[in-house]
Amino acid sequence: MEEILEQYSFDFNGAAPTIVAESRDELRITLGEFAGPLDLLLYLIRKEQANIFDIPIAKITNQYVLYIRLMKKLDFAVAADFIVMAATLIEIKSKMLLPREPSEESDEEIDDPRQELVDRLLEYEQYKSAAQMLYERTTVEQAIFQRGKIETDENNAEINASVFDLLNVFQKIVARHKDEVQMEIHREEISLADMMKNLKRRLFEFKELSVLAFFEEMHTKRELVTAFVAVLEIARAEGVRLTQSSTFADIILRTS
Amino acid sequence: METETETEIDIEIEPVIEKKSLRSPGELVAVVEALIFVADEPISAKLIAEILEEDRESISAAIDNLREEYEGRESGLQIREIAGGFQIATRTELHEDVRKFLKTRPSAKLSLASLETLAVIAYKQPVTVPEILEIRGVQSASAIKTLLEKRLIVTKGHKETVGRPMQYGTSKDFLIQFGLNDLSELPSIEDFEDLVG
Amino acid sequence: METETETEIDIEIEPVIEKKSLRSPGELVAVVEALIFVADEPISAKLIAEILEEDRESISAAIDNLREEYEGRESGLQIREIAGGFQIATRTELHEDVRKFLKTRPSAKLSLASLETLAVIAYKQPVTVPEILEIRGVQSASAIKTLLEKRLIVTKGHKETVGRPMQYGTSKDFLIQFGLNDLSELPSIEDFEDLVG
Numbered sequence: 001m002e003e004i005l006e007q008y009s010f011d012f013n014g015a016a017p018t019i020v021a022e023s024r025d026e027l028r029i030t031l032g033e034f035a036g037p038l039d040l041l042l043y044l045i046r047k048e049q050a051n052i053f054d055i056p057i058a059k060i061t062n063q064y065v066l067y068i069r070l071m072k073k074l075d076f077a078v079a080a081d082f083i084v085m086a087a088t089l090i091e092i093k094s095k096m097l098l099p100r101e102p103s104e105e106s107d108e109e110i111d112d113p114r115q116e117l118v119d120r121l122l123e124y125e126q127y128k129s130a131a132q133m134l135y136e137r138t139t140v141e142q143a144i145f146q147r148g149k150i151e152t153d154e155n156n157a158e159i160n161a162s163v164f165d166l167l168n169v170f171q172k173i174v175a176r177h178k179d180e181v182q183m184e185i186h187r188e189e190i191s192l193a194d195m196m197k198n199l200k201r202r203l204f205e206f207k208e209l210s211v212l213a214f215f216e217e218m219h220t221k222r223e224l225v226t227a228f229v230a231v232l233e234i235a236r237a238e239g240v241r242l243t244q245s246s247t248f249a250d251i252i253l254r255t256s
Numbered sequence: 257m258e259t260e261t262e263t264e265i266d267i268e269i270e271p272v273i274e275k276k277s278l279r280s281p282g283e284l285v286a287v288v289e290a291l292i293f294v295a296d297e298p299i300s301a302k303l304i305a306e307i308l309e310e311d312r313e314s315i316s317a318a319i320d321n322l323r324e325e326y327e328g329r330e331s332g333l334q335i336r337e338i339a340g341g342f343q344i345a346t347r348t349e350l351h352e353d354v355r356k357f358l359k360t361r362p363s364a365k366l367s368l369a370s371l372e373t374l375a376v377i378a379y380k381q382p383v384t385v386p387e388i389l390e391i392r393g394v395q396s397a398s399a400i401k402t403l404l405e406k407r408l409i410v411t412k413g414h415k416e417t418v419g420r421p422m423q424y425g426t427s428k429d430f431l432i433q434f435g436l437n438d439l440s441e442l443p444s445i446e447d448f449e450d451l452v453g
Numbered sequence: 454m455e456t457e458t459e460t461e462i463d464i465e466i467e468p469v470i471e472k473k474s475l476r477s478p479g480e481l482v483a484v485v486e487a488l489i490f491v492a493d494e495p496i497s498a499k500l501i502a503e504i505l506e507e508d509r510e511s512i513s514a515a516i517d518n519l520r521e522e523y524e525g526r527e528s529g530l531q532i533r534e535i536a537g538g539f540q541i542a543t544r545t546e547l548h549e550d551v552r553k554f555l556k557t558r559p560s561a562k563l564s565l566a567s568l569e570t571l572a573v574i575a576y577k578q579p580v581t582v583p584e585i586l587e588i589r590g591v592q593s594a595s596a597i598k599t600l601l602e603k604r605l606i607v608t609k610g611h612k613e614t615v616g617r618p619m620q621y622g623t624s625k626d627f628l629i630q631f632g633l634n635d636l637s638e639l640p641s642i643e644d645f646e647d648l649v650g
Binding site: 145146147148149150152161162163164165166167169170171173174176197 | 290293294295296297343344345354358365366368371372374375376378379391392393434435436441442443444445447448449
C-alpha cells in the first residue's frame with residue numbers, strides 16, 4: 001500500500017483517470033476511462049519516458065498491476081481485457097527473467113518476449129492517433145451548419161433507415177407481439193437461454209424493466225418459472241441491480 | 257436597458273454607435289445571411305438583432321443589402337419576406353426544375369410505420385397483409401402502398417390459402433438502397449447478439 | 454396463378470447527351486444553386502446533370518462558378534464538396550453566432566472508445582468485431598452499437614470465415630459528419646507512424 005501513497009498521478013488528456021495521493025491520508029481521485037489496456041500501457045510507458053522498443057517490462061508491469069488493484073480497491077469494475085493484459089505482462093516479465101540458453105547467446109536475433117506486445121502497441125497507437133484526427137475533424141465540422149427546414153422537405157418525420165434499423169425495428173415488433181407469434185407459429189416452450197436473451201435485450205434497450213410486467217407476459221407456468229430463473233441469473237451475472245421501493249412493491253431490474 | 261436614440265449618422269454602412277458593433281458591414285451581412293439560412297422558420301429582423309446584439313436599423317440595412325445582392329447576381333435563391341420574417345427560398349421561375357428534382361430523388365426515407373412494415377416483409381417474406389397485421393398488430397395498407405411506390409417491395413404472387421391473399425417480398429431496389437448484395441446479407445438477430453450483451 | 458412480377462413504373466431518367474442547352478450560363482448557375490439548396494443531402498454533379506439534362510462538364514463549370522461567387526462576395530455561406538456531392542452550409546467563422554441562435558451546444562462528442570473503434574473501422578473496412586478486438590485489445594461491442602445508432606457505420610455483409618462474423622464499414626453519414634468527400638481523403642494510416650516513439 002505504501003506504493004500508492006507516493007505521488008501517483010494518472011492524467012491523460014483530461015479524459016482519463018487522475019489519481020493523486022495528496023497526502024498520507026488523502027487520495028484525490030478523478031476517474032475517467034482508458035480506452036483499453038493498450039491505452040493504459042501506452043500511458044504508463046509515456047509517463048516513464050521509456051523507449052517503446054525497450055520497455056522496462058518489470059517496472060511497467062508493476063505499475064500496470066498497481067493501477068488495476070487501485071481500480072478494484074475503489075470498486076471500479078475492471079474489464080476482463082485489462083486483466084488479460086496484466087497476465088500477458090506478467091508472462092513476458094517472467095520470460096525475461098529466464099536465463100538464456102548459451103547456444104542462443106551468439107544469435108543476433110534472439111526472440112524478444114516483448115516483440116509481439118511492441119508490435120501491438122505500435123499498431124494500436126496509429127489508430128489512437130487516427131481517432132485523435134477524427135476527433136479534431138468533428139470539432140471543425142461542428143462549426144458548420146446546414147440549412148434549416150424548408151417546405152419541400154417532407155413534413156412527416158422520416159427515418160433514413162439502415163439495415164441495422166430494420167433489424168432493430170423488427171426485433172421490437174417481435175418483442176411487442178412475442179406471445180402471439182409464439183403461440184401461433186412455434187408453440188414450443190421458450191428455453192432459459194432464449195428467455196435470458198430476450199430479457200437482456202430489453203434491459204439493454206430500456207435500461208430498466210419491471211419484473212412484474214415481465215412475468216405477466218408469460219403464458220404458461222413453465223414460462224413463468226423460466227422467466228423467474230432468467231431474472232435471477234441476470235441479476236447474478238450481468239451486473240444489473242434489483243430494486244424494490246417497498247415490500248411487495250414491484251421489483252425493478254436496472255442496468256448498473 | 258440602454259436608450260436607443262436615433263443615431264442616424266449613416267444607416268447604410270456604420271453599424272450604429274453606442275453598441276459598438278465589432279462587425280464590419282460586410283461581416284454583418286454575412287452573419288445575417290447565415291442566420292436566415294439555418295432558421296427553420298422565417299426569422300424576424302428583431303430576433304436577428306437580439307441574437308447579434310446589434311440594433312434593428314443595422315440589421316434591416318444588412319437584410320436590404322443581402323436582398324439586393326441576391327437580386328444583383330442572378331442567384332437561384334431569393335430572400336423572401338414572409339410572416340414577419342425572412343427566409344431563403346428558391347426563385348419562383350426555377351420551380352419546374354426543382355420539382356423535377358424533388359420527384360426523382362431516390363430516397364430510403366421512411367415513416368416509422370413504413371419502416372416497421374418493411375422490416376416485417378424483409379424478415380418474413382413472402383408474407384401477406386393479414387400476416388403483417390398479425391405481427392405488427394396494426395393495419396399496414398398505406399405503408400404497403402408507400403413501399404410499393406418507393407419500389408422497396410414487390411408482389412410475390414398469391415398465397416394458396418383461403419382468400420388467396422397477395423404475398424409481398426423485398427425488391428432489387430431494396431437490396432441496393434440498403435447496400436446488400438443479396439438477402440443472406442440481411443443481418444440476423446444473432447449478428448448483433450454480442451452488441452446487446 | 455398470376456405471378457405479379459416487379460410492377461415497375463420506369464421513372465429512370467435517361468442521361469441525355471446531345472441536348473442543346475436552352476439555358477444561358479448564368480441561368481445554369483442559378484438553377485444549380487437552387488438544386489443544391491433544396492437537396493437535403495449533398496447532391497452529386499451527376500444527378501444535377503441528369504435532372505437538368507445538361508452534360509457533366511457544364512454542370513461542373515457552373516458549380517465552380519458558383520463556388521467562386523460565394524467566395525467572392527463575403528457570403529455567410531459556402532459551397533462544400535462532401536460525400537461525393539455538393540452542399541450549401543454556413544461558414545466556419547460564424548459558428549458562435551449561429552450556435553447562439555440555434556441554442557445548440559456542440560453535440561455530445563463520441564467517447565474515446567467509440568472514436569478508436571471508428572478509426573479502426575474507417576481504416577480497416579470491411580472489418581469484423583474480432584478483428585477490431587485484435588487491434589484495440591478491448592471489447593468494442595458497445596462502441597459499435599453506438600456507432601450503428603449514430604449511423605456512422607453500416608453492416609457490410611458476413612465474412613466468409615468460421616462463424617460468418619458480420620463486417621462493418623463507414624457510412625455516407627460518416628463522410629458527411631467528418632467533412633470528407635470520400636474515404637481517400639483520410640490521411641493514410643502510415644502517416645500516423647511518426648507520432649510514435
